[in-house]
């Protein structure tokens with residue numbers, strides 16, 4: 001029927017996908033005439049909604065100048081300005097662009113490993129990671145994901161073995177005491193673990209983790225691909241712990257869902273260590289001018305229209321609607337920033353909710369034991385209450 005190979009789905013049993021013919025604001029318009037509120041922002045990236053006039057204009061304007069030039073030996077304003085803006089809002093100092101979150105993580109891993117070599121320290125090739133984490137689908141990134149419960153457990157024999165712990169400082173210190181000399185960096189999704197099952201942990205752990213990392217000579221890589229740009233209530237989740245990581249990775253919301261782009265940011269300490277040896281990485285499309293222009297426009301809208309306030313309002317509504325909700329098959333509900341989760345007792349407990357919600361005008365995509373919403377920040381109160389209502393009504 002279709003020559004397309006779809007992600008994360010068994011091709012023989014996958015229900016027919018819904019065909020989108022247009023999208024505007026929070027709405028997906030389907031070929032059959034239905035309109036669905038996108039409650040999950042197309043995998044968390046469409047933060048301003050679809051078809052935003054200011055972002056469209058920025059894209060067209062850059063396209064008329066040029067769409068892309070290589071970043072090897074050439075440079076351009078959109079990449080330079082975006083790097084400057086990202087440095088301003090993160091507190092890190094240098095920006096390496098790539099084309100997806102996964103590749104941004106690969107870049108971070110290579111930076112960390114080479115940093116120690118640059119320092120003349122040998123043997124630091126491993127990573128410490130959190131159980132239930134997810135960092136992408138490429139090989140290095142897969143190795144950082146949960147080896148048992150994560151979606152990549154099939155590839156276990158193929159991947160390098162990393163160290164995994166609970167978000168628990170005592171366990172972290174035991175690991176660092178025993179294996180710190182082998183560990184290049186600790187990698188985590190700060191505060192909100194997304195694709196591993198939507199688990200939250202407190203800022204105290206992150207603050208303590210940074211101290212332990214510094215004490216045991218382990219770098220800290222904050223994977224803010226999902227949490228960056230407001231999702232946990234602050235611009236970046238790291239802010240809530242008051243830390244600046246050694247390396248930070250941004251993606252998803254960076255281009256508001258328009259184009260593939262990631263940014264791996266590093267401090268002066270990391271960057272300056274590369275003054276003797278080049279960093280051997282350079283994706284063809286790194287620093288793509290269209291993607292950088294879109295990211296600049298997105299950030300301007302975010303700041304000018306005070307999105308953190310919109311996110312605070314979304315947070316209040318999610319709490320009102322979801323916290324305390326009890327029903328058969330529901331284990332727990334939780335809310336952080338603009339993320340609301342219903343965790344079920346089993347994976348079967350939410351079977352059919354995607355079709356149920358679509359029939360009621362809402363696009364949801366549950367996985368593992370979670371039904372969640374991470375709405376575009378432009379969602380109206382009525383729309384958000386409708387999304388939550390449909391999530392609850394199913395149970």
Ligand SMILES: *Cc1c(COP(=O)(O)O)cnc(C)c1O
Nearest residue numbers: 100101102134135136194225226
């Ligand atoms: C989505 C995600 C990635 C991978 O990003 P892609 O653009 O899909 O490669 C990495 N880390 C986290 C935390 C993510 O949520």
